[in-house]
Amino acid sequence: MSKIDFLKEQIIEARTFVNRLMSELPEDLWYVIPEGTDSNFIWQVGHLLVSQNFHTLTAVTGVNEKVGRLVPIQKYNRIFNGMGTLHRSIEKDLIPVAELREQTEIVHQICVENLETLNDDVLAECLQPLPFKHPVAETKYEALSWSFKHEMWHSAEMEAIKRDLGYPIVWMK
Numbered sequence: 136m137s138k139i140d141f142l143k144e145q146i147i148e149a150r151t152f153v154n155r156l157m158s159e160l161p162e163d164l165w166y167v168i169p170e171g172t173d174s175n176f177i178w179q180v181g182h183l184l185v186s187q188n189f190h191t192l193t194a195v196t197g198v199n200e201k202v203g204r205l206v207p208i209q210k211y212n213r214i215f216n217g218m219g220t221l222h223r224s225i226e227k228d229l230i231p232v233a234e235l236r237e238q239t240e241i242v243h244q245i246c247v248e249n250l251e252t253l254n255d256d257v258l259a260e261c262l263q264p265l266p267f268k269h270p271v272a273e274t275k276y277e278a279l280s281w282s283f284k285h286e287m288w289h290s291a292e293m294e295a296i297k298r299d300l301g302y303p304i305v306w307m308k
Contacts, residue, residue: 137254138255139250139254139258139279142250142280142283145280146187146247146250146279146282146283146286148283149282149283149287150243150286152290153180153286153289153290153293155305156293156294156297157176157180159297159302160296160297160300160302162232164176164300165177165180166224166225166226166227166228167300168224169296170299171299172295172296172299173223174223174224174292174296175223175224175225175296176293176296177224177230177232177235178215178224178225179289179292179293179296180235180236180239180293181211181214181225181230181235181239182223182289183286183289184206184211184215184235184238184242185208185211185212185215185216186282186286187243187282188202188206188208190272190281191249191279191282192249193263194262194263194265194269194272194275194278195249195253195257195275195278195279196249196253197263199245201245202242205238205241205245206241206242214229214230250279257275258275258279259274259276260274261273262275262278
C-alpha cells in the first residue's frame with residue numbers, strides 16, 4: 136500500500152467514526168452546551184469541516200475552488216476556526232444542522248477525490264504557501280497525517296458532549 140493510500144484510508148476511517156457519532160445524537164441537541172464544557176456538537180462538526188479543508192486541501196494542493204463554490208468556507212473559517220480561540224460554540228439556528236452535515240460530507244468527498252490525484256512523491260514537499268504558519272506540519276505528509284489525528288481528537292470531545300447530553304458511549308457497532 137502506498138503512503139498516500141494509507142493516509143486516505145485513515146482520513147476515511149476517521150470520518151466514518153465521526154459520522155457514527157453524528158448519527159447517535161439527535162439534531163435538536165447539537166446546539167446545547169453541556170454544563171461544565173465550553174463547546175457544542177455543531178461547533179465540533181463545523182470545526183472538522185474547516186480543518187479537513189485546511190489540512191488536506193489548502194495546505195497540500197492550495198485553495199480548492201470547488202469547495203468555495205459549494206460551501207461558504209470563508210464564513211465558516213471565521214466561525215469554526217478554533218486556532219487559539221476561546222469561542223467553541225455557536226448560537227442556535229445560526230446554521231441548520233442538516234445543511235452543515237451535508238456540507239461536511241461535500242468537503243470530505245472533495246478531499247478524498249483530491250487525494251486520489253496525488254502520489255507518494257508529493258508527500259515530502261513543503262506545504263503550499265499559507266497566510267500563517269501551519270500549527271503542526273511542514274510537509275504535505277505531516278499535514279495529511281495530522282488531519283485524521285485531529286479528527287479523532289475532536290471525536291473524543293464529541294463523544295464527551297454526547298455523553299454529557301445523556302447519550303452513552305457506544306463502542307463499535
